Amino acid sequence: MERLQAFKYELQPNGEQALKMRRFAGSCRFAYNKALDVQQKNHEAGNKFIGYVAMAKQLTAWRNGSETPWLKDSPVHPLQQTFKDLERAYKNFFEKRADFPRFKKKGMGDSFRYPDPKQIKLDQANGRIFLPKLGWLRYRHSRDALGELRNVTISQSGGKWFVSIQTRREVEAIQPTGGIVGLDMGIARFVTLSDGSHLDPLSSFKKHQQRLAKYQRRMAKKVKFSANWKKAKAKVTQVHIDIGNARKDYLHKASTAISQNHAIVCIEDLQVRNMSKSSKGNAETHGKKVRQKSGLNRAILDQGWGEFRRQLDYKLGWKGGHLIAVPPHNTSRTCPACGHISGDNRKTQAKFECVECGYENNADLVGAINVLERGQRLLVCGA
Numbered sequence: 001m002e003r004l005q006a007f008k009y010e011l012q013p014n015g016e017q018a019l020k021m022r023r024f025a026g027s028c029r030f031a032y033n034k035a036l037d038v039q040q041k042n043h044e045a046g047n048k049f050i051g052y053v054a055m056a057k058q059l060t061a062w063r064n065g066s067e068t069p070w071l072k073d074s075p076v077h078p079l080q081q082t083f084k085d086l087e088r089a090y091k092n093f094f095e096k097r098a099d100f101p102r103f104k105k106k107g108m109g110d111s112f113r114y115p116d117p118k119q120i121k122l123d124q125a126n127g128r129i130f131l132p133k134l135g136w137l138r139y140r141h142s143r144d145a146l147g148e149l150r151n152v153t154i155s156q157s158g159g160k161w162f163v164s165i166q167t168r169r170e171v172e173a174i175q176p177t178g179g180i181v182g183l184d185m186g187i188a189r190f191v192t193l194s195d196g197s198h199l200d201p202l203s204s205f206k207k208h209q210q211r212l213a214k215y216q217r218r219m220a221k222k223v224k225f226s227a228n229w230k231k232a233k234a235k236v237t238q239v240h241i242d243i244g245n246a247r248k249d250y251l252h253k254a255s256t257a258i259s260q261n262h263a264i265v266c267i268e269d270l271q272v273r274n275m276s277k278s279s280k281g282n283a284e285t286h287g288k289k290v291r292q293k294s295g296l297n298r299a300i301l302d303q304g305w306g307e308f309r310r311q312l313d314y315k316l317g318w319k320g321g322h323l324i325a326v327p328p329h330n331t332s333r334t335c336p337a338c339g340h341i342s343g344d345n346r347k348t349q350a351k352f353e354c355v356e357c358g359y360e361n362n363a364d365l366v367g368a369i370n371v372l373e374r375g376q377r378l379l380v381c382g383a
Contacts, residue, residue, distance in 0.1 A: 111155035176263035182372025266375025268328035
């Protein structure tokens, strides 16, 4: 079985290398934004979408032109990769998996990718990697990158630079262990399993919310773009990084534990993007219960449901298991004992009591049991 896996390390560049990486990331951001502008104007003119090959030819003209000759200072392959990223962004939009592509801002997801493994040298014994126009860079070698090197992505976060090395390798097919289980995602409980167990939410944003607000107030009082404003902004950024790291660590531990102990996991096919949309409305139609909805949106996004599902999917695949997504309609309103469906069955957010047969249980556990039942039905008859 072929496995694609990425190994991420913190880079330790010298001053010159850090300066070059900032320039390379800026050049890639410029190329992406310029290509997006070209695509938008082309669309407004009523022409067809410009493919990657045609856009790559325009990049050659930009590099050799008199307006942007500094693009030559950056490696050409990472610049070309920005066009592939833009093409993928458009495809995701057309297939309704993402919003319309937006222009990139400085300091927001600065990164660039080397796609050709022939140009990359990895010296794991000495904790260094060779990249075109950067030379040998040292990194914190926390573990070995296993497999054949495929590509390398350089990214910046919180003033630090990281290298993500994607590899490909053959691994033996693993016989999954454990049985089948249903999961119900929630707010009071992060996830409830159909066997009765549950995981409490981490709520990393909620824990750091007051500290974040304090630093944001300090930043708001500074003159924008001044030295003190930049120092205050760095503290705000660090709090956001701490929140994200804590959430990521928790989700990895939770998804690993569930994938190790179960061969098949059934989960609701939740559309998190739609569930967390704002309810403000517009000038003509005002929204209802905006404050309550914004609190719910914040809690949903703080839990990281979408990332948890993504991690469960690939980790189960690595262990020979499967993830089954079932329709989420009425999972917490259906009685698992008699099958009666009613909104009155859910007395409170936590309590379920069937008005037909009197069955009582925790509402989240009822949802997990119904998710399991629907997953088993899909396995048996595919419907």
